[in-house]
Every structure is written in structure tokens, then in C-alpha cells.
Amino acid sequence: MKQQKLFDWMWLSLTASVFVAFPAKAEEVHQKAVQPNTSNSESPIIKIKRLSEITRPATTIKEWLSQSPTIDFQPQSPVQITGVQLNSTADGINVILKTAGGKVLAGSTSTQGNSLIVNIPNAQLQLPQGKEFRQENPSAGIAAVTVTAVDVNNVRVTVTGIDKTPLGKVVQSQQGLILSLTTGSEPAIELLVTAEKRPENVQDVPISITAIPREEIEDADITSLKKISANTPNFSTFLSSRNTLYSIRGLSNFNFLSRDPVAFYVDDVPYDYSGFLDLDQPDIERVEVLRGPQSTLYGRNAEAGTVNIITRKPTNKLEFNGSAIYGNYNNVDLRAGISGPLVEDKLFFRLSGKYGSRDGYLKNTFLDTDVDYRSGGTGRAQLQWTPTDDWDISFNASFDDNHDGAPALVFKEQSNPYKIRQNFDGFNNLNSNTQSLRVVYKQPDFRLTSITARRFSDWDFENEADLTIRDIITQIGAVDSTVFSQEIRLQSPEDAKSFQWLVGGYFESKDFNVGADGFRYGNDAQAYYRQFGFNRIAGRDRVSAEIDETILAVFTQASYKPIDALTLTAGVRYESFNSTLDSRDRTFIPANGSASSATGRSFNDIEKDGDIFLPRFVVEYRFNPNIMVYGSIVRGYRPPGVNYRAENRQELIYEAEKSWNYEVGLKSSWLDDRLTVNLAVFHNPVNDFQVPVPNPASGLFQNITNGDVSITGFEVEAKGTPVKGLNVIAGFGFTNAEFTNYTNPFTRQNFNGNTPAYAPNFTYNLALQYRGSSGIFARAELQGLGTTYLNDANTFKQGPVAIVNARLGYELNNYGIYFFANNIFDTERLNSVVPFGAFGNIASYGVPATYGIQLKAQF
Numbered sequence: 001m002k003q004q005k006l007f008d009w010m011w012l013s014l015t016a017s018v019f020v021a022f023p024a025k026a027e028e029v030h031q032k033a034v035q036p037n038t039s040n041s042e043s044p045i046i047k048i049k050r051l052s053e054i055t056r057p058a059t060t061i062k063e064w065l066s067q068s069p070t071i072d073f074q075p076q077s078p079v080q081i082t083g084v085q086l087n088s089t090a091d092g093i094n095v096i097l098k099t100a101g102g103k104v105l106a107g108s109t110s111t112q113g114n115s116l117i118v119n120i121p122n123a124q125l126q127l128p129q130g131k132e133f134r135q136e137n138p139s140a141g142i143a144a145v146t147v148t149a150v151d152v153n154n155v156r157v158t159v160t161g162i163d164k165t166p167l168g169k170v171v172q173s174q175q176g177l178i179l180s181l182t183t184g185s186e187p188a189i190e191l192l193v194t195a196e197k198r199p200e201n202v203q204d205v206p207i208s209i210t211a212i213p214r215e216e217i218e219d220a221d222i223t224s225l226k227k228i229s230a231n232t233p234n235f236s237t238f239l240s241s242r243n244t245l246y247s248i249r250g251l252s253n254f255n256f257l258s259r260d261p262v263a264f265y266v267d268d269v270p271y272d273y274s275g276f277l278d279l280d281q282p283d284i285e286r287v288e289v290l291r292g293p294q295s296t297l298y299g300r301n302a303e304a305g306t307v308n309i310i311t312r313k314p315t316n317k318l319e320f321n322g323s324a325i326y327g328n329y330n331n332v333d334l335r336a337g338i339s340g341p342l343v344e345d346k347l348f349f350r351l352s353g354k355y356g357s358r359d360g361y362l363k364n365t366f367l368d369t370d371v372d373y374r375s376g377g378t379g380r381a382q383l384q385w386t387p388t389d390d391w392d393i394s395f396n397a398s399f400d401d402n403h404d405g406a407p408a409l410v411f412k413e414q415s416n417p418y419k420i421r422q423n424f425d426g427f428n429n430l431n432s433n434t435q436s437l438r439v440v441y442k443q444p445d446f447r448l449t450s451i452t453a454r455r456f457s458d459w460d461f462e463n464e465a466d467l468t469i470r471d472i473i474t475q476i477g478a479v480d481s482t483v484f485s486q487e488i489r490l491q492s493p494e495d496a497k498s499f500q501w502l503v504g505g506y507f508e509s510k511d512f513n514v515g516a517d518g519f520r521y522g523n524d525a526q527a528y529y530r531q532f533g534f535n536r537i538a539g540r541d542r543v544s545a546e547i548d549e550t551i552l553a554v555f556t557q558a559s560y561k562p563i564d565a566l567t568l569t570a571g572v573r574y575e576s577f578n579s580t581l582d583s584r585d586r587t588f589i590p591a592n593g594s595a596s597s598a599t600g601r602s603f604n605d606i607e608k609d610g611d612i613f614l615p616r617f618v619v620e621y622r623f624n625p626n627i628m629v630y631g632s633i634v635r636g637y638r639p640p641g642v643n644y645r646a647e648n649r650q651e652l653i654y655e656a657e658k659s660w661n662y663e664v665g666l667k668s669s670w671l672d673d674r675l676t677v678n679l680a681v682f683h684n685p686v687n688d689f690q691v692p693v694p695n696p697a698s699g700l701f702q703n704i705t706n707g708d709v710s711i712t713g714f715e716v717e718a719k720g721t722p723v724k725g726l727n728v729i730a731g732f733g734f735t736n737a738e739f740t741n742y743t744n745p746f747t748r749q750n751f752n753g754n755t756p757a758y759a760p761n762f763t764y765n766l767a768l769q770y771r772g773s774s775g776i777f778a779r780a781e782l783q784g785l786g787t788t789y790l791n792d793a794n795t796f797k798q799g800p801v802a803i804v805n806a807r808l809g810y811e812l813n814n815y816g817i818y819f820f821a822n823n824i825f826d827t828e829r830l831n832s833v834v835p836f837g838a839f840g841n842i843a844s845y846g847v848p849a850t851y852g853i854q855l856k857a858q859f
Contacts, residue, residue: 078124078153079103084133093139096178107170116166118157125149203667206620206630208680212287230783231765232289233715234733238831240844241407242430244277250711250737250759251304255692263302266309267396269436269453270300276457279400282335283352285312292661293636295614296557296571299487299506303636314348314384315339320859327852331358353379362408366421366469376402392440404428406463412833412843426463451487466839471522478515501558508551518542538591545644546582569618577639581606584644608653610640631664645702654704659686675720684711699835707742729767754794762786775812781805796833814858821851
């Protein structure tokens, strides 16, 4: 029955994807000056201020619901353009359109080939020299500027670049209109995002958000969650092989047996589970990290925040990019991407991929092997079809195939964390494949988007557990997951002014299968465990389970401007969640081939349901175009579920985690947008915080219980360009998280006042970067975090850590060569500690100092 229902849902969703379509995800983080690279229909990257649009409040219900702006054009008769003047600037030219009486003009932009086009409605050309203005080669990189009358009441400005599309923005002028143009490659620091499902300046979004654009991604060589988090305040990752532990604002996935508190997206596809997250992501276009609960804008609910990764999209002209890295530990990293049109202006493609391998950081001196080596690759294919200006249809497919060594585990007490003596190393294989279909349909009064996605992941590993040269015990695991999701949204158009709205729905079905979770006992196990009074013969003691999860949700949000400076936003989400443990068995399979036997209880059809309303309220006020303050109250939620590791029926289910997030923030820009400074302060009391409880004997998590936690903190970010070519990027996050009501139900230990695991009390990032006109490139980074407790009992911790990275290169036309060094001072960082019975405390550490050379090319 369940399979039939899922089959029906899939067909319904695919049909909806083709014939319906809903609004976009937090998808476009653009630098103001980055030029568009797709079709010629519109340019979402160039910021245009529509200077002649004087909005008025809607006076009828029809106008209020309509998503076309309610505009008065003053005057109603066409504006007379009486002159065109070109003025040179430091990096381009200004095109000044003079009007009779200094009346203002409106302008909307598009691109076609190497031309930037500004269409000006309700205007007429009345030039002394005739009906057309044309100036050839007015500035370096610009072939021509023309101003022509399209018809009796419409004027067009066309700026044609020599080898690429000029960059531009329309600004206000008492004379009429100024089009400010540049052909330089250095963009302003202002960013455009669609974190709230419409393109807007990141400084206008009332959310604590870190936006990393493409140029910064390339300059810092960001290809993983680890590097994203290192450049984001209050976001930390702790890696042990492919297993990723993370934290945003003190909420982590330390309890990996329950739902992730953070929603991760790669090209609209939701990713989850700690073992499936550490994947290479080459060819990234932009990244958005939204802190705080996200429930009324995204399909998948997130209590702590959302990380949205968008890769580069297909282009309307043929282009290629490639990179090759070689470094110590025989690190080889090869990346390539190619894109272009299959049918010009209609159908485009992009192919990208990466292959990487390296030796292990941990040396097994007993077997003379590398324990944690890596080898694998990823590939991605994209098709984009724009049959008309109203439709945008994209199909994406990707795969990951990684065959790595085992995690780098050592005894915490040993002096050298990169050497071990053991009789067995192990392996760690992670494979996945993803398919998604995104359909967008745009009309003047609404946008419609449908996103259908499927993702399969398979994780299989074995690693030495006793860390000795005896054959005693090995940890084994085999997990696979299939997630099908359908997201549908209907929302206001991008240019809606005083009233924006969104209505959406989300369905997700997840099949999570545990083929093996346990231990393999070796030939020396019986003799070893006999001293503790146990009889352990060689064989496999494992848990297997099947879990099905289903999410159904509807969500809506609306924003209204009663006056220009004030925006009021309200939203709500209703979500229904079901988690069913279809089966759970624990068996022992002897190595001698004799019959297997049950070593624990078996359970079937254990079900946990939950539903909730999640409201969101935001007030934002803009004092002037450069300073905005906001305040928000948002409900957070982490659903209940079933725990396949529990041995007792009463411990098989756990309750939902709920929170309220109170936040106030400031966003400001200074010195003609050469400096931005943003601040957010938050308080987040969490009820029924889901706490993983370790087995006292093995140290591994077995049960989940609930407690209360209080989290308070802030983030501050600054970006500046003090002089041309020099960029400064800085961020600092502070988090004070503590248990307020929790006692371990098994040991009766009171944890009140303790800090939850993996909630560092501060993080920071600083980057100084210089790119000179001579081709010299230099970048220095300082990244760190404060004291981090590695378990809820606070018996293990890592003190403050500072990591220094550097890159030095030379760039010439389409090529670049770079020398890099990461963790220059070889700082040790403790990532995890697990007390493993009589064997001792088993730990993992961060990456040691690495260095190498990188070659880049793009055409």
C-alpha cells in the first residue's frame, strides 16, 4: 500500500512539474556587477532603480492582490529626452539622458549577446541632432552607445561591448537618468539575493545571512561544507572521515539518529544525514547560509538554518573552465566544466566534474599503510530549456563515487595523532546519485515553480575499533537512503512593490535502511573479553532496520509596506510528520558458519506522528537607503521520530524539539557601498531538546531523550574595499548555549549549566585579499573557533583554535597559477572523542598542514 501511494505521488508530482510551476528557492546570490550568463530575456544581476515609478497604496482589492506594482507615472504625458551626454569615469562611462524640466525616467534592462539594453517607457526622443544618438568606441571595452526611438513613446539605450557585456546600473539624476557603465572585472561589494524568493539587495533581507558569491568562492577555493563554514560566523564543521558533524548557532547534528536541524540544498535538492554530507562540490556559483529557523520560504523545515549551494548554470555561449592541483600527501585534484548552447537562446547544457585522490594523514606503522586515504569523484549534468520568455525548465543529474580509507582514529592520550599501530585499517565507501526537474512559469501577476527531486545515498564502512595489533573488534556499518521530494510554490512577481506573497506545499518520502550497525568480533575477542566475564566468539553482532518517514507541509508568507520605510511580514507553516520503524532486528552471525541467533529484541511497525503550526513575524524599518533595522519572532521545530538502536519499546520513540527564536538586526552600508556592516542578536530557548544518550559500556549512542536548552548570541559581519584591488572580509559569531533542565535518565547525572556538544562559544573569520592590475594575487585567511565541548557531559573539550591559510598567485588573461598553504602552523584540532569501554578514549583530529600548487584556465 505504501509503495502504491508513493508511486501515485510521483506521477502526480511529475505531472505538476510539467504543467504547473512554482516560485524559486533562495537561489540567486549575485554580485551587483557580475554579468548574466544565460539567455537574453532578462538580466537579474544588474541592479536597476526605477526612478520614475512613484508607488501609491492600493485602493481596491484587485490592485492589492495584483502583483504588478501600483504606480503613478508623473507626468502622464511622455517625458521629452532633449540631450545625451557621455562622461568618462575611472573604470567606464556614464550615459546621461537629459529631460525637459529634469523629469525622471524609468528603465528596465536586458542583455543580448555582448549588448546591454535599457528600455525606457513613456519617453520620446527630441534631440537637436536628429532621431538617433550614436557614439562609437566611447571607452575601453565598449564598441558603441546608441539611443534610439523604438516607437512613438518608447526609447532604447543599447551599449555594445567589444568582447563581453558591459556592467551597468541606473541611478537617479536631477537631469533625468544616468546609466553608469563599467567593463572592469572588479565588482562592488553589494550583493543581490533571493533568500526571500525575490531578487533583492542582501542588505534589504531581514535575516542573518552570509552570502558568498562566485568570485569569492573561486578566490578562496571553496568546494566543501568545511570551507563554507570556515567563512561563516556561527557555523562550524567537525569532520571524521566522511562523517560530518556541524553546528549553527549552537544547534548541531550530534544526535545523528534524529532529523538534521539544518536544511542543506544543492541545486534545489535537499541533502541530509551526517554520513552523506561531506561531498566535493566543484563549479559552485554561489552560497547562501541563513541562520535561524526557516519554515515559511523553503520546502524542508529547518530549526537552526539553511545552507543553499547553487552550482553554475548552463550558458548561451560556449565556455570552459578547468583546474589542476597537486600537493603534499600526493594530493591530486582535477576539475573541469564545459557549457554552451545546444539551440541558441533556447536550449543550453553544462557538464562539470571532479576527480581527487590523496594519501592518508594517519600512518599505520604496523602494516606500513595509510589509513585515511581518499579516492573518488563527482559528475554533474544540467540542461536548461527556455522555449519562451515565460518558461524556464531545468533538468539536473549528478553522481558521487568515493572509495576511501577508514576514519583516522587514534587514542586521545597518545602524543602523535597521525600515527597508529593496528592489525586492520578498513574502508569507507560513499556513493550517491541525484535527479531533479525544476519548472518555472512567469506571468506579470505571479510566478509558479515546481521542483521534483530524487536522491539515493549508500554508505558502507569498516574500521578498526580496538586500535591494537590484536584481532579483537571492528566497527561495521551499511546504510542507504532514498529521498523523494516535491516542492510547489506560487508567489508574487519579482517586481512586486508594496505587497509580496507566497503560498507553497511540500511532500517528502524517505526510505532509510540500516543493513548493518554493529561490530565484528575477531579471533582474539574471546580471550580478551573473558577477563571481563564475557564470552565473545568470533562473528558479527549487528542491528538491521528499515525506517520510513513522510512529510506533508503547506506554508505561506506575506509582506506589506504601509509606508515606504516600514515592511511588515507574517507567515505560517503547517507540517505533518510520520516516522515508522517497519522492522528492527539484532542478530549475531558466528564466523564458524553455525546458525545465527538473536542478541536483542525485534520490533515491527513502531510509529511516531507529529504535527505543528510554525509562525513567523518580522518588522523591518529603513531609516535611509543605507541603514535598515529589523526584528523577528520565529517558531522552530525538529520533528519526533523512532530510534532503531533502542533495546526497549518505551525507548524506541522520542518527542519533538521546539523553540522560539527572537532576533533583532542591523544592516548598513557606507562610503558609497564600499563598506557593509551587519549585526544580528538572537535568543533561542529550546524545549524538549533531543539529547543522544551513550551506552555506558560501549560509549556509542543508543537512546534519545529530551531536555531544555537556552541559546543566546550574535553575529557581526563586515566587507570592505579600502582601496582598489584590496578586499577585507571579516565575521565574528558568539554563542552562549547551556542546558537549563536535563538529567541523564540512566545515570541520573544532572547536566544543568553544561554546554551542549559541538556548540563553540565563538567563531571568527578574517580574509585579506589583493588583486593587482599587474596580475598579482594574494590572499591570507585567519579562521578559528572558541572552546568546544565534544560531549554533553563536558568531560572532553577542544580549547580555542586558530588556523592560518594563504594563497599567492599570478593571473594572466584566462590563466592563473597559485601556490597555497592551509593550516600553515600545523595546529592540532580535536574533532571528536568517544570513550570506548576498557579500550580507552578514541579520538579524531583535524587536517594537518597542507600545501601545493594550482593551475586554472577558463575560456
